[in-house]
Amino acid sequence: MEFSNISKLQHEFRPTILHLLNTSLPNLSGYSIRTQNILRHLKDYCSLYAMTEPRFLPNRNPDLIDNIFYYRYPPISGINYFFNPTIQKIIKKAKINNWYYQTLFKNASLVLRNFLNTYPIDIIHIHSSSFYGKYGGKVAKEYKIPFIYELRGFLEDTHVGLGILKENSFIYHRKQEKTYSILKKADVIITLGEPMKNELICHGFDKNKIIIIPNGVNTQKFKPIPPNLHLKKNLSIENDYILGYIGSIRRIEGIEILLMALKLIKKKINNIKLLLIGPYNYDYLQDLITLTEKLNIKKNILIIGKIPNSRIQEYYSILDICIIPRLNLKVNRLVTPLKPLEVMAMGKVLITSNLPALRELVKPKISGILFEAENHQDLSEKILEVLNDENKRNNLGKSARQFVEDNYDWKIIIKKYFSIYQELINKR
Secondary structure: OOHHHHHHHHHHOOOEEEEEEOOOOOOOOHHHHHHHHHHHHHOOOOEEEEEEOOOOOOOOOOEEEOOEEEEEOOOOOOHHHHOOHHHHHHHHHOOOHHHHHHHHOOOHHHHHHHHHHHOOOOEEEEEOOHHHHHHHHHHHHHOOOOEEEEOOOOHHHHHHHOOOOOOOOHHHHHHHHHHHHHHOOOOEEEEOOHHHHHHHHHOOOOHHHEEEOOOOEOOOOOOOOOOOHHHHHHOOOOOOEEEEEEOOEOHHHOHHHHHHHHHHHHOOOOOEEEEEEOOEOHHHHHHHHHHHHHHOOHHHEEEEEOOOHHHHHHHHHOOOEEEEOOOOOHHHHHOOOOHHHHHHHOOOEEEEEOOHHHHOOOOEOOOEEEEOOOOHHHHHHHHHHHHOOHHHHHHHHHHHHHHHHHHOEHHHHHHHHHHHHHHHHHHO
16 A cells, blocks of 8 residues: 555545553653554544553543543452552562462453444554453454554563573563464564564564564654753753763663773763663662772763653753663564664764664664674774764764654654555455
């Protein structure tokens, strides 16, 4: 289907889609931001409903967020016990969390059937939720409704990277097979990029069933703005070069590589600060603080922590370079993060690890700079090269902005969903 015809077709063809989600806003994450952008832009082409898992905000009434209604899984008897912190600790220690969860919410199929009996649904679209993958897929087949499974990541590989699981362990394969069994039943599988698609093909999935819909960015929200001088003054960094990491501060992100690079940079440029912005894992953050002391760069680091989403543009505005130093782990080789697109849209220089998932977004001399993953020497050289060349910083920032406008604006990305919906309904 030609995307250029969609504006005309939206008046003739307006499917109703039920989106089943793991979580959503107000929980702030890459998952919820992607979801919100998808739903907000799909409203121009579809009628839609969205429902989150029972783990998340089990309210009787839907929440209206940015003109999107999110239906919460209906509260049932015993719900308060499940979310009680003491009960949570007990069931986690006893390793019966999944059993308790499935038992308490065993009427999930009934809830979905009631929803489908109330609202005429053309397609069920499940977004990386194994809970809804199990029940939503089952109910979709009962009602002879096509269902899409949007795979946004490989949770088992994330857990390996975070040290929670061992690769190729029994639990690792059990989690993997749980997801794959759902994918086998889906009419369409959506992934974020070629590395994810190739991983599925290697596990026997039909390449023609897999469609890539990458992350996008709202280029009207994220756009070049003058540096926030008031913020720089409050942080006492008016006369410094400013590096930044914005995102979750956790072990797979490789922030220690950035700290070691900063040690080398400091020998050449003393007036430099690194801002660490985002929610953090406490133990990992303590390790990073210890490392800053060992490297004698503690005075060059500002740990900002989590900030309101409404203020993120302010912090982007004061950065000279934004760095994503992800470690060379399987999950990082496969899954493309959302943040690079925000950096580019803000017209900032982006430097990232040279990993397959990041290479899809970062085109040297066009949208960013790649450094050898886990090589702090190479990273320091790349940073110094940009800091010492103001014209290069400006030109690369402008080029990156144009790159996302042309390729990754949500207004462009969203049309791919509509094309999938139309094709599925035409096959019925």
